Amino acid sequence: MITRNKKFILIVLISFLLALIYFYSNYYKVNPKAYITNQGDNTVSVVNLNTLEVIKTIEVGIAPLGITILNKKNLGFIGNVGTDDISVIDTRTDQIIKTIKLNTAPLSLTSSPDESKVYVTDWFKNNILVISVKKMKVIDSFKVGKTPSGIIFNEKYNYLIVTNRDSNSVEVYNKNNKLVKKLATGKHPFGVYTKDKYFYTANVYDDTVTVIDLENWSTKVIKVGAHPYNILTHNNFGFVTNTVDDSLSIIDLKINEEIKRINTGETPENLDLHLELNILVVTNWGSDSISVYDLKNLNLIKEIKTGAQSRSFGDFILQ
Amino acid sequence: MRKFILTLIILLFSISIFAHGPTPQKVQESVTVNVAPAKAWSVIKDFSEFKKIMKTRSFDDEIMKIKYELLKADVPFSDYNAYIIVKKGANDNESVIQWTARFYRVYKLNPPIPEGQDDATAVAAVKNIVGPGLANLKKALESK
Numbered sequence: 001m002i003t004r005n006k007k008f009i010l011i012v013l014i015s016f017l018l019a020l021i022y023f024y025s026n027y028y029k030v031n032p033k034a035y036i037t038n039q040g041d042n043t044v045s046v047v048n049l050n051t052l053e054v055i056k057t058i059e060v061g062i063a064p065l066g067i068t069i070l071n072k073k074n075l076g077f078i079g080n081v082g083t084d085d086i087s088v089i090d091t092r093t094d095q096i097i098k099t100i101k102l103n104t105a106p107l108s109l110t111s112s113p114d115e116s117k118v119y120v121t122d123w124f125k126n127n128i129l130v131i132s133v134k135k136m137k138v139i140d141s142f143k144v145g146k147t148p149s150g151i152i153f154n155e156k157y158n159y160l161i162v163t164n165r166d167s168n169s170v171e172v173y174n175k176n177n178k179l180v181k182k183l184a185t186g187k188h189p190f191g192v193y194t195k196d197k198y199f200y201t202a203n204v205y206d207d208t209v210t211v212i213d214l215e216n217w218s219t220k221v222i223k224v225g226a227h228p229y230n231i232l233t234h235n236n237f238g239f240v241t242n243t244v245d246d247s248l249s250i251i252d253l254k255i256n257e258e259i260k261r262i263n264t265g266e267t268p269e270n271l272d273l274h275l276e277l278n279i280l281v282v283t284n285w286g287s288d289s290i291s292v293y294d295l296k297n298l299n300l301i302k303e304i305k306t307g308a309q310s311r312s313f314g315d316f317i318l319q
Numbered sequence: 320m321r322k323f324i325l326t327l328i329i330l331l332f333s334i335s336i337f338a339h340g341p342t343p344q345k346v347q348e349s350v351t352v353n354v355a356p357a358k359a360w361s362v363i364k365d366f367s368e369f370k371k372i373m374k375t376r377s378f379d380d381e382i383m384k385i386k387y388e389l390l391k392a393d394v395p396f397s398d399y400n401a402y403i404i405v406k407k408g409a410n411d412n413e414s415v416i417q418w419t420a421r422f423y424r425v426y427k428l429n430p431p432i433p434e435g436q437d438d439a440t441a442v443a444a445v446k447n448i449v450g451p452g453l454a455n456l457k458k459a460l461e462s463k
Contacts, residue, residue, distance in 0.1 A: 039342060063342045081342060124429035244386070244400060245377065266402070267421060285343070286402075286419060309345055 032274050033091065033318045034281050035076050036290060037064035038307025044078060044087075045306040046094050049274055049281075049317070052292060052302045056094050060087040066108040067314040070115040073133060076318070077118050079106030086120070088136065091318050098136045102129065107148070108313050113155045121148035121162060128162065128177070142177040145169060150192035150230070150313075154199060157214050163189035163201050170201055170212070181217060185210040191230025191241075191270070191313070202228040202240060209240055211256060222256050224249040230270045230313070234280075234295065241268040241282060248282060250298070262298055265289050269310075272317040281317060283310045344396075344424070344438055346445045349417035350453040354460045356383060356414040360405045362460060363416075389420075396422045396441035416456060418449050 032049040037060075044064060046056040062082025069076050069091070076089040084105055088098040107123040111133075118131040122141070126148060130140035145164035152161050159180065160173040165188050172181045186203025189210065193200045197214045204227050211220040225242025228249070232239055238251035242261075246268060250260040266286025273280055279301065280293040288308050292301045352359060360383040377386040383405035401420040408414045422445060426436035 040345060065342070244388075246386075266419070267400075286345075286421065309343075 031318075032277060034272070034274075034290065035067060035069065035078070035089070035091075035312065035316045035318070036283060036306045036310045037067050037078055037312045037316070038288070038309055039063050039065055039081075039285075039311050040288070040308025042080075042082070043307045044076075044089070045310070047290065047304060047306070049277055049279065049292075052304060054304065054306065057307060058087075058089060058094060058096065060096065061085050061099070065311050065313050066106055066120070067312050067316045068109040068111050068118060069315055069318050070111050070118075070133065071319050073115050074318075075115075075133070077109050077111075077131075079109055079120060081105040081107065081123075086131070100131065100136060100138070102138065104129075108151050110151045110153050110160075110314065112153055119151055119153070119160060121151050123147060123149070128160070128173075130177075140177070142173075144173075145171055145182070149190050150201070152192050152194050152199070154194040154214065156196055159214065161192055161194060161199050163192050165190055165204075168203075170199075170210075172214075183212060183217065183219065185219075186221060191228075193230070193232045195233050198233075200231045200233065200238065202231045204228060204243075207242075209238065209251070211253075220256050222251055222258065224251070224258055225261060229268070232271055232273065234273055239271055239280060241271055243267050243269060243285075246286075260298075262293075263300075264291050265303060270312050270314070270316070272312070272315050274317050274319060276319070283312045283316075285309050285311055342423075342438065343398075343421050344442050344445070345419065345421055346442060346449050347417065347419040348446075348449050348453055349415050350457045351408055351413060351415050352457045352460045353413055355412050356405050356407050359414045359416060359460055363403060363405065363456075395425055395435055395444045397425050397427075398423045399445070416453060418453055420445050420449060 034047040036045040042062050044058045045054045048055045060078050061080025064078050064080050066079035074091045076091050078087040084102050086100040087096050090097045104122045104125050106120045108121045111118050120129040127141045129138050132139045144162050145167050147166040148162045149165040150163040158175045162171050168187050170183050170185050174180050185201045186208040187205030189201035189203050191202040199212050201210045209222045224240045225247050226244035229241045229243045236253045240249040247261045248264050249258045252259045264282050265284025268282045269285050271282045278295045280295050282291045289303050289305050291303050294301055386402040389399040399422040404417050406415045424438045424441040426432050
């Protein structure tokens, strides 16, 4: 009788434990999500990329713009240019877990490959701020060229790359924050992207993209649509948002030429990919929405309404 | 109609520079007119004045949308880009004309922001153009 009772209790306990594990694994099971900064209404729209629906709207600081997602750490860093601070979101619960005061406007953000640091461009004072993810505070800063805009980390060379919008140049820093190279770009470089040994700047004023080879610093210029804002690449193709044309330029990177143009919403600004779902997401500032495209054929899958003036300058998709 | 065109002309004399400080501003307003969309569109797109003085960015007959850069004069905003779109109204003889503008304040550097060059001033100034502009357009279209 006693052994039977013990056995029963054991079974109950194990079942309970299993249920608990099941519950928690599901609770913390992270869906692929896009985090859209809505500069017009001080929120972030969380979009479930499986169901293609906004599942939550998070109140952040004033005028959120820049963003970077730390996939391994399940964190999202949002730069609020109106309140001069950063909202840190736990992407498992989609709640703000910390607000980091900066006392200057954070324009764009990117993380180191190991996600121990987040770099922030300080638009007004021409600095790069270095945030320790562990300490959740600024631990270092260094001077850069005028109006630092886009920022990205090149893993292959351990370089930090920053566009200087008002001096028509781009700067490359090593991991000790020392300037390695400063190069001329097209007029008003804004967004920047890097992969392998190349990086790319979107030059707003002269409707071009500059391609720079980190091995020998050679540069090429590609003509795109009107007022390009940002760029990313995937396989042999580049995708560029043309803000005034309401379109996306598709570049063949083997020949460095635009080969196709597709329509977006109004004033497309930024873009990111989800590799497993094979989709490309574009934020449309003018239509307060995002456009989701199938990367296979570049067909529009869905346009999803977000908050007002959606921007998401940076990487905004949780893989 | 004349007032509408005049409003536009006043705005168009100068050079527009598209730039980007931290926060572009948006004004979006619409008006319902008792005119069929095709007719409203034909009037809007055929402003010869319109075409001469502004930098038309795109022109789409199919969706009845004109997108342009406004060449601003001495106004308290900068880098103005806008579009006007004609949509179907509640019935065949009704259309909705929507005007959306994107622009920045005049002062784009580090605060403190000088008086009259801030976001609120820029938004108020553009609203003061878009609102009456649409009202005049409605009057002009309906009196035709």
